[in-house]
Amino acid sequence: MDALILAGAGIGYLSGSVPYGLLLTRAAGLGDIRQIGSGNIGATNVLRTGNKKVAAATLLLDALKGVVPVLVLTALWGREAGLVAGLGALLGHVFPVWLGFKGGKGVATGAGVLLAAAWWLGLACALLWLAMARITRISSASALTACAAAPVIALLAGDLPLAAFALVLAAVIIARHHENIRRLLAGTEPRIGEKKK
Structure with missing residues (x-):
């Protein structure tokens, strides 16, 4: 089982390390996203190019690279393997x-990982992100709030392994x-939508 977990x-x-934001902005002729705004390869920075379609595609693909490994590995080898794959996807995105x-x-x-691991937790965090984004119009504040809430929500639901997993994701x-x-x-x-000064 240890070998399966490692696999x-x-x-x-490998799924998480695919830099969709960089690939999509280059394909769209928008240049190197690492030279724009915050220099980040994620959807929020892609939005600073002014191309909402590319930003939306980046958001979707970045979420899917968390969803797919969790669902596939859970189906093949069980929940523990799925959660480990989810953490691997997050680390791949952060450290490609x-x-x-x-x-x-x-x-x-991370949102994709949570949605695949426990749809209700992922949905709760997504709704919290949306609410905070509407109030503050600051992506990072919304993300930090949702991340901090994820382990608490899982704990209140009585799922201790999921709460511990969400805590690790949030910490990263x-x-x-x-x-x-x-x-x-x-x-x-x-x-949101502003260029970083």
């Missing part, structure tokens, strides 16, 4: 080998937002 982590990592381990911040991929994503947190505290974090 699941590897499969998840193809980009020198400098990837995205993991929000869309929140750690990747350290610069955003500093800007939020300073009041300089850009709003």
Whole structure:
């Protein structure tokens, strides 16, 4: 079983490491997304190019690279393998080998992982993100709120393994937002659709 778990982590990592934001912006003739805005390869930064369709496609594909390995590995080898594959997908997105381990911040991929692992938890976090985004118009604040809430929601539902898993995901994503947190505290974090100053 340990070999299967390790294989699941590897499969998840390879799925997560595909830099869709970079590939799509280049294919659309928008240049290197790493030279735009925050330099991040995720959907929020892709939106700063002004191309909403490419941003939406990036969001969808980044979420799917979390969904697919969790569903496939859960079906093949059980829940534990699926969760490990989900963590691998998140780490692949955040630390992709193809980009020198400098990837995205993991929000869309993490959301996809949670949706596949427990649809009700993923849905709750997505709705919380949407509510916060509507109130604050700040993507990072919305993501941080949803991440922090995920393990609490799972714990309240009585699923301790899922709560622990969500806590690990949240820790990775929140750690990747350290610069955003500093800007939020300073009041300089850009709003959704704005270019980073």
